[in-house]
Amino acid sequence: MGKKILFVINTMGRAGAETAMLELLGRLDSPAYEISLYVIMGQGEMIHKLPPYVRLRNPGFDAHSVLSREGKRGMIRTVCRAFFKNGGQIGKICYIVKNLMPMVRRGKLQTDKLLWRMLSDGGLRFQEEFDLAVAWLEGASAYYVADHVKAARKCAFVHIDYESAGYTREMDRDCWDSFDRIFMVSDEVREHFLAVYPEHAGKAGIFHNLVDQEGIRRRSREAGGFSDGYGGKRLLTVGRLTYQKAYDIAIEAMKLLKDRGYRARWYVLGEGDQRRALEKKIAAMGLQEDFLLLGAVENPYPYYAQADLYIHATRFEGKSIAIQEAQTLGRAVVASDCNGNREQIEDGADGLLCALTPEAVADSIASLLEDEEKRIALGQAAGRRDFAQGQELETFLALLD
Structure with missing residues (x-):
């Protein structure tokens, strides 16, 4: 009989953490x-995409x-069922109210953070x-x-x-004390x-995201x-439509590029x-044909391969699989100089880091639209990155010894 391993994840939506777990x-x-x-x-x-040998326990x-x-x-x-399942309704309400007040004072309501504890307590046993x-x-x-x-x-x-x-010690209730190991995806x-x-x-x-570089390259050659038959330069971003990803800044940067006369179009793959x-912001700035939200797609890799430049201007990150995918396919990357991003890009060697302002993002993009030689050189350097990951798997399996 084999060792019994249970993986637990919040959802199986199309996002980086889910992709890394499946890998x-x-x-x-x-x-x-x-x-x-x-x-x-x-x-x-x-x-x-769940492998057939993995037993889904839901x-x-x-x-x-x-x-x-x-x-x-x-x-x-699901939320309603979780509230009533396994009892403890008063405790669930008290937890939500207790953690709601600090969010209100900070002016940043994060409903998912408030509900995770209730969903956990109302889960299967x-x-x-x-x-x-x-x-x-x-x-x-x-x-x-x-x-x-x-x-x-x-x-x-x-x-x-x-x-x-947005997590706090009050939300977590000492949950981390129960773990033998806590793996982080980056330093x-x-x-x-x-x-x-x-x-x-x-x-x-540290446990770096596992990335199948050969599989990415192979899938990038699929149909x-x-x-849209566009003849200008294509800018690409892949990521959920959330506050973290700072698309509000990206839209304003695109407006600056259009006002300066650059023939470029920005595409986004993701939902949120x-x-x-x-x-509304795109329409207000008259960018309906210039900043396109294409939604989530099953295979994003042909888009990476066909783009001229990959942009990842986010407010914060852990470690972006989207950046690794772009690098694997030899795309020059412009990214905001924030937690997570700066660990993945060597500024000026295989990409550019910039401040998260519309002007700085637009200036960095413009510099590479104007200098094709530099853009190609950065992309080639990015494509030489080797995400060797044998040690991570060994570290994980050592927990079973």
């Missing part, structure tokens, strides 16, 4: 392991995106004990594995800048996590990509709760 699962195809997956929300379109699953109309209805039903339980994300996954899973060993993964993401993520939890330095390690607000 790891794809490398665990062995009779030595019995692998299970539990999805807190029981929802997400990426579930179709009794029912909704493959709609949580961002679609059907998915949002399903999400509301397993009677069996696992050899290893893995909380793949912060929030509900970490709370659930810490409080409600029986396992010989427990580990967690942190993918974001913990200080900037900067570790630094910012330990700024909040310095007492966990001894068990905070797909841009279909900011779509309506971004569409």
Whole structure:
């Protein structure tokens, strides 16, 4: 009988953390392991990519995106069920109210952070004990594995800048004490996590995202990509339509580029709760034909391969898989000089880092639109990056020894 491993994740939506988990699962195809997956929300379109040897432990699953109309209805039903399941309604309400007040004072309401604890407490309970339980994300996954899973060993993964993401010690309720190892996806993520939890330095390690570079290159040659016949320069960004990704700044940068006369078009692959607000801003600036929200796509790699420049101007990051994908396909990258991004780009050698202002983003893009030789050289340097990752898998499997 193989070692029993349970992975827990919040949703299976189309995003970087889910992609990274699927890559790891794809490398665990062995009779030595019995692998299970539990999805807190029981929802997400990426579930179709789950390897056949991984047992999905949700009794029912909704493959709609949580961002679609059907998915949002399903999400509301899940939240309501979680409130009543396993009791403790008064405690659930008190937790939400207690953590709502600091958000109100900061002027930044984050509904998902308020609900993760309730969704964890209202989740499925397993009677069996696992050899290893893995909380793949912060929030509900970490709370659930810490409080409600029986396992010989427990580990967690942190993918974001913990200080900037909005989590607090009050929300977490000492959940990190329950883990034997806490893996961070980059050195900067570790630094910012330990700024909040310095007492966990001894068990905070680094586990870089696993990236299948050959698979990315192969899929980039499949049919797909841009279909609008545009003859100017194509700018590409891949990422969810959220506040973190700073598309409001990108739209203003695109307006500056158009006003300066550059023949370029900016495309975005991704969905999110900011779509309506971004569409209004695009229309207000007259950029309906210049800044295009294409939605999420199953295979983004032909778009990378066909783009002239990749832009990743975000407010903060953990470690961006989108940047790694762009680099794998030899695209020059312009990124904001923020946590996460600066660890992935050597400024002036394989990309450009800039301040997160419309003027700085526009200036950096313009410099590479004007200098094709430099743009090509940066892309070639990016394409030579080798994300060798044998050590990460060994580190993970060592938890089973």
